[in-house]
Amino acid sequence: MTKRLGQHFLVDGNVLEKELTAAALTKKDNVVEIGPGIGTLTQALAAQAGQVIAVEFDSRFPLILRETLAPAENVKIIEADAMSVDYGDLDVNCLVANLPYNIGTALIVKVLTDAPNIKRMTVMIQKEVAARLVAVPGTKDYGVLAVTIACYAIAATAGQVKRTSFLPPPDVDSAFVVLERLPVPAFGPETPAFLEFVKTVFSLRRKTLASALAHAGYEPARIRGALAAAGTEERARAETLSPAEIYLVYAGLLSLES
Numbered sequence: 001m002t003k004r005l006g007q008h009f010l011v012d013g014n015v016l017e018k019e020l021t022a023a024a025l026t027k028k029d030n031v032v033e034i035g036p037g038i039g040t041l042t043q044a045l046a047a048q049a050g051q052v053i054a055v056e057f058d059s060r061f062p063l064i065l066r067e068t069l070a071p072a073e074n075v076k077i078i079e080a081d082a083m084s085v086d087y088g089d090l091d092v093n094c095l096v097a098n099l100p101y102n103i104g105t106a107l108i109v110k111v112l113t114d115a116p117n118i119k120r121m122t123v124m125i126q127k128e129v130a131a132r133l134v135a136v137p138g139t140k141d142y143g144v145l146a147v148t149i150a151c152y153a154i155a156a157t158a159g160q161v162k163r164t165s166f167l168p169p170p171d172v173d174s175a176f177v178v179l180e181r182l183p184v185p186a187f188g189p190e191t192p193a194f195l196e197f198v199k200t201v202f203s204l205r206r207k208t209l210a211s212a213l214a215h216a217g218y219e220p221a222r223i224r225g226a227l228a229a230a231g232t233e234e235r236a237r238a239e240t241l242s243p244a245e246i247y248l249v250y251a252g253l254l255s256l257e258s
Contacts, residue, residue, distance in 0.1 A: 009037050010098055010124075012165035016044060022158040022176050023096045023122040025049045032090055032118070034082045034097035034107065037061055039068045045096055046072040053090055057081050082107055087115035098124040101170065105129055105145065108179070112152040113192070121179040122158070130157055130175035137242050144202045148195055150243045151186045153179040187247055197250045201238040209241070209249065210234045218253060226252030 010016060019041070025031065025048040036042040036054040038061065045052045052075045056062055062079050069075045078085065083103055087095075087110070095111060095118050104125040111118050125133075134155045135141035149155050158176040163169045185191035204212040209232065213223045227234055230248035238246060 009167050010040060010165060011167045012161075015161050015165045016041065018159050019096070019098075019122065019124065019176060020044055020048065022178055023048075023094070023120075025094065025096070029094045030092040031094045031096050032087065032092045034095070035100050036065060036077075039065045041096070041098060042069060042075060043072065046075050049094070050074065051091070052076070053078060053092060055080055055082050055085055083110065087111050088117060090115075090117070093117060093119050095121040095123070097122075098174075101126055101172075105133075108133070109145075109148060112149070112179070112181070116181070119181045121153075122176065123179075124161060124174050124176055127160065127173040127175045130177045133177050133179075137245075138240050142239050143205070144195075144199055147198050147202075147243045147246065149179065151191050151195060153181045155179045186243060194247055194250050197253075198238075198243075198246060201246065201249075205237070205239060207237070208234065209236050209238050212238065213253075222253060222256045225256050228252075229255070 025045065027050045029049045030051040031045050031049045032053045032055065033042055033045060034055050036056050042052060042054050042065065046069065054065065054075060055078045056065065057080065062077055065077050083106065099107060104123070108121065108123065111121065131141045132143065132145045133149050134157055135143070135146040156178055158178050161174040161176065163171070163173050187194050200216045201209055201212050204215055207215070210223050210227060214220060224234065226249050229252040230245065232241065232245060232249055
């Protein structure tokens, strides 16, 4: 295991079966896996999917993978940093991975925003991060990440994983999350700009939405007008609003732009 690469190897067969059940693959699916390590999950994916592309950054493992996966003619190994791969250029429609802890969140967002060809993701990630991915308004875990995910996909947890299921054991427990991509981003072409706005309104979590917008430089009259048009109370906080409700405020500000 290389701590720098966040690698812990799954050794519990029952957990592997749960992951495969959550992924629900068929021979019609072409899959990309991130960080295959010694290929335990890769072998199982190759048996269920049409094609598997395994992306491995640690230079020690590709030789091992090519030996252990030699009988699987439907596996291709790419030696690359997972964050540098253009997933939109790959002939895949699914991603299944025990994501390295140090890049998990960033990689999920990268795939959602840059690779519309990937319609479904089944990932194992830290339990605490999983909670942030699927969080709903009014909870402590709800924030920019949950809104970002909701703009592109429907996310749900699919089971918990104890740290003892790995060798060596990590310092945290994990969870499976399944993300089903929406047919189109929730707010269409405006989604990327809207998410920049979301970062602004969540940057001061303890302040009201009106205060956060004032701090960002919006004029008081414009803020009041946008909140009124959205049907949002002036004392409301961003963390209590759904993505759609935040978007109404965003759209109101745009319509009142001078």
